[in-house]
Amino acid sequence: MTGPASPRTASITRETSESRVELELDLDGRGTSDISTSVPFFDHMLTAFAKHSLTDLRVRSTGDTHIDAHHTVEDTSIVLGQAIRQALGDKSGIARYGDALVPLDEALAQAVVDISGRPYLVHTGEPVGFEHHLIGGHFTGSLVRHSFEAISIHAGLTVHVRVLGGRDPHHIAEAEYKALARAFRQAKALDPLVDGIPSTKGAL
Helix, strand or coil: CCCCCCCEEEEEEEECCCCCEEEEECCCCCCEEEEECHHHHHHHHHHHCCCCCCCEEEEEEEECCCCHHHHHHHHHHHHHHHHHHHCCCCCCCCCCEEEEEEEEEEEEEEEEEEEECCCCCEEECCCCHHHEEECCCCEEEEHHHHHHHHHHHHHEEEEEEEEEECHHHHHHHHHHHHHHHHHHHHHHEECCCCCCCCCCCCCC
16 A cells, blocks of 8 residues: 555644634544634534544634624635645545445434545535524524535535435534544545555546
8 A cells, every 4th residue: 555655634724804714633633623613513513523534623713703604614614625635645545435324313414425636515405494594593504515515625525415314403414514524534544455546547
């Protein structure tokens, strides 16, 4: 196997007129996290993502949450995607593909990830009206898809997420993030049977 030449880590700071994000990650961690985005439910989702993807993650985000959580969630997701792309390096030795089916009580979500270098998100199955629901009083249901879009685009991932069932918005959103995490965990894993970059093109 030809593996990464250096630790798969990244540290990125991004500042705009709407937010400031400081993020550090280690793709070969144990799922430890220290998350503060000023959006409590999003903290909960990123903590779950770190835990179930076995990615060590530290995030400090502040923004114009007095207006809306949108900018802070979006910008944090952009930086998370950028950090994932940076930490993956040339993607040598990775499994590349991952899939997961994750329940949370009555909710069930499926995610499939391809670390393809080609950003694409297919996201289906959330119940009608989910996008308008306030979860935790601050996080709108529509931000789940928006967060996944930003991560996929900036990390260069092809991601398919399907909600197969669910009633409680908290459970649905959490099942989606955990499914994405578990699928990403498989895809980023170093596979001892993979020699070099897992693509017939020789690049991802």
